[in-house]
Every structure is written in structure tokens, then in C-alpha cells.
Amino acid sequence: MTAPPAPAPARGGAAARVLAGLAVLALGVFAFGWRLGVETSNGDELVYRDAGAAYWRGDVTPNPEHPPLAKHLVGLGGLLGDGSLTAERVPAAVCGVLVAVVLFAVTRRLAGTWTGLLAALLWCALPLAPGVVPAHVARRATLEAPLLLFTTCAVLAAQRVADRSTPGRWAVLGVAVGAATASKLTGAAVAVVALAALWTHRRSWRAALPGAVLAGAVAVAVFCATYLPHGDRFWWGLRTVVAWQLEHAGRGAVQEVAGTVSAFPPWWSAWWFQAQYLGAAGTAALWSAALLGAALVVRRRAGLPVVAALAATTAALVASPLKLPQYHDVAVPPLLVLAAVAVHALLTRPRAGAARLAGAVLVVVVLAPLATVAAGHLARVATTAPADYRVVARELPATAAPVVVWGDAEALRRLRPDLALTGAVAPDCAAAALVVDPTVANRVEGADTAAWVGACGWRLVLRADRLSVWAER
Known part of the structure; x- marks a missing residue:
């Protein structure tokens, strides 16, 4: 007697996922690209635009206090677009869309396609506007968008290494960590995902350790390679970026936090800055969900690198003497991944009666304030005008x-x-x-x-x- 044929995959479900993915992608293009050159260019963006343009003219002396990679990208956009503000912001917008794609891939490994789409949707719809500029960092020609892209790529690379330790996968992880650090030195914190990946192979650590060493060597090589265009100023560039950042940490940075102006704001400043654009309820909901998500996946191979990334960046935010508004950006991608995982768990884990209802209520409590903030943010993007x-x-x-x-x-x-x-x-x-x-x-x-x-x-x-x-x- 022959076995009955296996059921065909549900085409409707696959089509729905594809359509949802395209919709999220279109939202990202809109959120990061709509009327991109209208908002005022001010603050750090002016410095990075000038530096990027100078780098492509052969002058590597402007803004030596930060690594050059992100500024090269800004300058490339300007070079290809005749120096227009829109063109200089396009690399950041492209990075913003790519972050959504990588977040989808990271989250899908933890909780499936729909959860991956939720994480990407949160990234595209929520504001990420620290400091004095009410625009998402992926709409500005600054260091943050490339930094977030490469740190998120590092998390995905670490998940792949956790699945299977091969020299090629370790090398890709090293490239991502090196590129993140070469965008902004705070990206070095994401190197912790390499340790998380190594920990997942602790039973065969002797075989995995050479891969981790390879990843470290590749990361250093990539970081140094971004200084090769400096020519005879190569060593000057490397020394200056480290010395300046150490001096900056020593003198602090004057910021107003909760009505108090200080060069060394309190340890909780990052959450205060985040609440300025997400609201207190949105910030509390997002972090609460992320902590629940972390507890659910920390013991899993694909989950440990995400949890490690959030833990390391959070610890750096608390410990660093510098409390600039944009510093908390680097924690946002893993934060969104883990929050999406928590929402998925609350909706899908088998429960009965009151427990099932409580899970649904918690999802509403988490998503309602975030949806309100997202709606306001997208409305502001749609009505972007000179200001x-x-x-x-x-x-x-x-x-x-x-x-x-x-x-x-x-x-x-x-x-x-x-x-x-x-x-x-x-x-x-x-x-x-x-x-x-x-x-x-x-x-x-x-x-x-x-x-x-x-x-x-x-x-x-x-x-x-x-x-x-x-x-x-």
C-alpha cells in the first residue's frame, strides 16, 4: 500500500508573507527616503558632510576624532549626486532599509517569518531621533546609520557562527565588527557577539578558538584598512582617533538631562533621551518586552548573540562617562529583535483561559504606546517641510x-x-x-x-x- 502524498505547502500563507515583506520594505523606503533633503542640515551632520567631501578630494585631515568609514560613505553619496544634501543623505537611507532586512533575518532565526517582519516593521515605523534633531538617524548624513547596519550584521554573523563554526563564517563576523568600529568607535562593543558565538561551542572550544582569533584579526585588519587612504597620515589617523576619544571621555560632554545641565550626566541618561521621542510609556513597554524576550532566548544558540549585544551596549551606556543622546542608538536593533520575540511568545505559546487572555492584554499594553508613537512619526515624515x-x-x-x-x-x-x-x-x-x-x-x-x-x-x-x-x- 502506497503512502498518501505529502500535503502541498500553503501557497496563500507564502503569498501573504511575501506581500507583508514587500509592504514593510516599502514602508522603510518611505520612512527613510521621503523628501530626504528638506530637513535642515545642522550639528554633527555639517561636520561629517564636509569631512566626507574632503576625503574624496584627498584631504583626510577633517574630523580625525572619528573613524573614516561612515564619512567615506557620506562623501561617496555627495560625489555621485553632485554634492546635494539629498545625495549625501542617501547612504544613510540605504543603510536604514538594509538594517530592516538584516533585523528580519536575525529575528526569523529566533521566532519565524512573521516575527522577523514585526521586528523590521518596528525599525521602519518607530522614530530613532536622539538629540536636538527630530529626524530618524537613517535620514541624516551622520555616523549612526552605517554603525547600526554593521552592528546588526555582526549579530547575524554571530548567529551563523553559533549554528556552525567555519573559518569563512568567523571571517565574515570579523568584517562586520571591523566595519562597525570603523564607522564609530562605539561599534567595538558589538565584538561581544564573537564571545557569545564562541560560548555556544564551549564543548568543542579548542576547535572553535582559532575561528574567534581569526575574527579578531580580520576585525582589526578591516578597521586599519579604512585608514589606508590616509597614506603617510595612516599612523597619525589611528593615534588621533584613540587619543581624542580618551580625552573626550576625561572632560565629559555637557548635556541637559531632566532639567539639569552637566558634563557627566547620570547613568540613566540613555533612557531619558530615548523617552524624549518614544515617550515614557513607549520606552518602558519596549524595554519590558525586550527583557522578556531575552529571558526566552538566552539559552538558544541563535538567541545568545542578540542578548549579548543588548547587554554589552547597555552596560557601555551605563559605564561610559560620556552620555551623548545618540550613544543609545547602538542598543536599538537588538532591543527591537527581543521585543518582537516577546510579542510572538505572548501570542503563540499554548495557554488556556485566563492565561491566554492575559498574554493578549500584555501584547496590547506593549504595542499600543508604540503604535501611537509610530503613527505620529510617520505622519511627520509624510508632512516633511522646511522648518x-x-x-x-x-x-x-x-x-x-x-x-x-x-x-x-x-x-x-x-x-x-x-x-x-x-x-x-x-x-x-x-x-x-x-x-x-x-x-x-x-x-x-x-x-x-x-x-x-x-x-x-x-x-x-x-x-x-x-x-x-x-x-x-
């Missing part, structure tokens, strides 16, 4: 009198090179206007808007997002 410094630059009249700027003077100077800008803090009623950016002014010693306005009798003539412009009545 802040662009609006102020457009509205300020031509004048020979100085314009006082307690904010990003360089951003305004790029837009209005005809204006004489100054950062004076003593009231000067002969000035043409006073431009105040509270995210910067709160760190300018002696800057007192009320005192200036009171002394000169000026009034508020323009408000552009967070910026205010004061001038004579």
Missing part, C-alpha cells in the same frame, strides 16, 4: 547689523552667508535680532533671553519649531 533654521534663514531680512545666535550658528551661516553672526551674551540692542535654540542656549553660559528682551524691549517676531527670533518692536 527651524531653514524657516529662520528665509525670514530674516538682509542687514548689516549682527544677528545674535544662541544655537547652531553654522547651520544658519550655510543658509544665509550674507549675515554677520555672533554669539554674544551681553544685551546688544543694536543687533538685528536674537535667534534662540533652547537645546543649545541652555548650555551657553550667560545666555538669558528674558534679560536680553527686557533690556532692549524686544518682542517675539518669529517662532519656527523650537527656534524663537526676537527683535526690536
